[in-house]
Amino acid sequence: MTILPRTFYSQDTVTVAKSILGKKLVRKIDNKEISGIIIETEAYRHKDDPASHAFRKITERNKVMFGEVGRAYVYFTYGMHYCFNVVARNSKFAAGAVLIRAIQPEKGIDIMEKNRGVNDKKRLTDGPAKLTQAFGITKEQYGIDLTQDSKLFITDGIKTGKIIASPRVGIKEATDKLWNFKISIK
Numbered sequence: 150m151t152i153l154p155r156t157f158y159s160q161d162t163v164t165v166a167k168s169i170l171g172k173k174l175v176r177k178i179d180n181k182e183i184s185g186i187i188i189e190t191e192a193y194r195h196k197d198d199p200a201s202h203a204f205r206k207i208t209e210r211n212k213v214m215f216g217e218v219g220r221a222y223v224y225f226t227y228g229m230h231y232c233f234n235v236v237a238r239n240s241k242f243a244a245g246a247v248l249i250r251a252i253q254p255e256k257g258i259d260i261m262e263k264n265r266g267v268n269d270k271k272r273l274t275d276g277p278a279k280l281t282q283a284f285g286i287t288k289e290q291y292g293i294d295l296t297q298d299s300k301l302f303i304t305d306g307i308k309t310g311k312i313i314a315s316p317r318v319g320i321k322e323a324t325d326k327l328w329n330f331k332i333s334i335k
Contacts, residue, residue: 150175150304155296158218158237162245163328165237166192170332171309174252176284177300183257183284185274186306189250191317192328193234195242199322203244214244219296222246223281223288230278233286235295235303250318251275253334254283307334 153172158165167190175184193201202211202224213222214236222234238245252274254261261283262268274280281287286301295302314327 153303155219161239162194162237163192166190166247172306173304183260185252185254188253189331191248195244200320213292214246221290221293223291231281232277233281250277
């Protein structure tokens with residue numbers, strides 16, 4: 150299990166959103182490990198992406214998107230949910246992040262079920278808010294270095310097959326960009 154290096158996140162945001170599919174998200178809580186395979190992502194860039202939090206300017210909320218790649222961008226939305234992103238971009242853009250929308254649970258499913266109050270494996274982590282709740286990801290992980298063996302990181306995973314590209318979910322601008330990516334795991 151090799152943790153993805155910072156160079157992995159130093160590519161175009163859209164490229165990272167595709168390349169991170171099949172990788173493994175790992176979370177350590179109280180000396181226990183939970184993990185799952187990343188099966189859905191979305192890319193959010195900078196000046197060419199009006200749907201991105203980084204489109205207009207740096208704020209207290211989005212400042213990590215402008216910082217070092219390979220860090221966690223966690224934000225609170227709809228007054229009730231957290232979303233987990235990975236800062237990723239190449240030198241052409243000042244900001245960028247990949248939203249991790251869904252994973253296929255692998256390890257620590259009992260902990261995820263307890264965190265969610267659900268015991269339906271198919272619906273356990275099939276959305277960004279469900280994923281953060283299952284993994285116990287909150288603002289406390291904002292800015293954490295995902296390239297280090299810590300409480301949250303991403304490792305190599307499985308080989309992926311066909312990637313399905315479609316419009317991003319829940320946005321009103323830049324709906325023409327097919328920057329939502331999914332894989333299916335048997």
